[in-house]
Amino acid sequence: MKTESTNPEASREVEAGKKPVVLSGIRATGRMHLGNYLGAMRDFVTLSERDDRECFFFVADLHTLTTLPDADQIRRNVPEIVLSYLAAGIDPERSTIYTQSSVPETSELFWLFSNLMPVGELLKSPSYKEKAQMHPDNINAGLLNYPVLMAADILGPRAHFVPVGEDQYTHLENARDIARRFNNRYGDFFPLPQPLQQSGIRVPGLDGTGKMGKSDGNTLDLVDTPDEMWKKLAPAVTDPARKTRKDPGNPDICNIYTIHTYVSTEEELNWVREGCTTAGIGCLDCKKTLHKNISDLLAEYQERHRDLSARKGYAEEVLREGARRARKVIGETVREAQDRMGVAAYRGSS
Ligand code: SF4
Structure with a gap:
């Protein structure tokens, strides 16, 4: 707050x-x-x-x-x-x-x-x-x-x-x-x-438009399993300039990078920025790190959710x-x- x-x-x-x-x-x-x-x-x-x-x-x-x-x-x-x-x-x-x-x-x-x-x-x-x-x-x-x-x-x-x-x-x-x-x-x-x-x-939503919204079908849900989350994250929209792995991108216009800024470390953000702008990493590499960080962030929440749902x-x-x-x-x-x-x-x- x-x-x-x-x-x-x-x-x-x-x-x-x-x-x-x-x-x-x-x-x-x-x-x-x-x-x-x-x-x-x-x-x-x-x-x-x-x-x-x-x-x-x-x-x-x-x-x-x-x-x-x-x-x-x-x-x-x-x-x-x-x-x-x-x-x-x-x-x-x-x-x-x-x-x-x-x-x-x-x-x-x-x-x-x-x-x-x-x-x-x-x-x-x-x-x-x-x-x-x-x-x-x-x-x-x-x-x-x-x-x-x-x-x-x-x-x-x-x-x-x-x-x-x-x-x-x-x-x-x-x-x-x-x-x-x-x-x-x-x-x-x-x-x-x-x-x-x-x-x-x-x-931002995974479709690259506006923000994540329940009615827009562009979300990562809090109770998604890691597999479900990856199925949504892998095809998510990124910087359209990165048509192939060899094309450099711009994190500043990429919704995936924006999500990174909320869940990733400074070191990871630098790694994404450097790798993206030089085509040193691919979007899937970038998303895998994001996927891990979101999964870690939500692990405790998901465990409590499972326990409460069982009641x-x-x-x-x-x-x-x-x-x-x-x-x-x-x-x-x-x-x-x-x-x-x-x-x-x-x-x-x-
Ligand atoms: S490498 Fe990451 S920040 Fe760059 S365009 Fe791909 S998903 Fe976006």
Whole structure:
């Protein structure tokens, strides 16, 4: 974790005797991969080990429905993501791990917030435009309302900090806007969540385009065996100038070299740089070293993952306990928001 905002806007709003809340969610669209691990999960583990933070990690299964209407796949993906969090080292006793759908109060808050969000702003959202372009046959209202549900995710546990990548600042800004509008209309209640900058590691995809992405089929998955990993790595795109073994290349434009910089030693990086630019090594030599380093890096994770997977029902147990804890916290938020909005008079006891 590189930096944490010290903006007093969020920290001054931490209630006496409570710790600042950190929240992060991930969609259940596929298996976790090296990009998730290097770019986010290791940071989450560090955060979750801090005694001065309260961490909430959730699987955004409701968000997943906007682009993946495959019930079986979502059912499979959710516990797998939880196992990934646990195998990476997040302790479910210290952090609250839950699914979005197991906290119906989040959806109630979504509705309350919908009344504070102009449709014009939703239509202008970059993520809506991008997803609508990617899924022209399925431009559903969920895609449009995504930022409002995300605001409910963030403000439900009254999060103070949200780890975000560069491409997610807009969503956080939406949540801050909604919190501001609520506070202006109904009195100060929600902290304005601040971004936590992550490591900044952006792992490129094996196809040489953009970053590794669950939906793009260009990943090295965290549970890949060494053989599976090699089958993906060996044909991965490199510098196109290296048409044959004799052609020199340029590591600075090669996605394989970029991945090396996250997992290899200085000595190995020099070896790649020298060998690549003089055609002293071939791309397969280069990839073999990378393959070994990634395998070593993930060995401990994979062992823990195997052990945890053997504990039948463990991920589900963690999620049930997480849901219980999350509902308590988020339920209190929603009841207070309803009170302030004048829609709680006949709620009865809860
Ligand atoms: S030798 Fe390595 S860095 Fe150079 S083009 Fe091949 S894979 Fe990329």
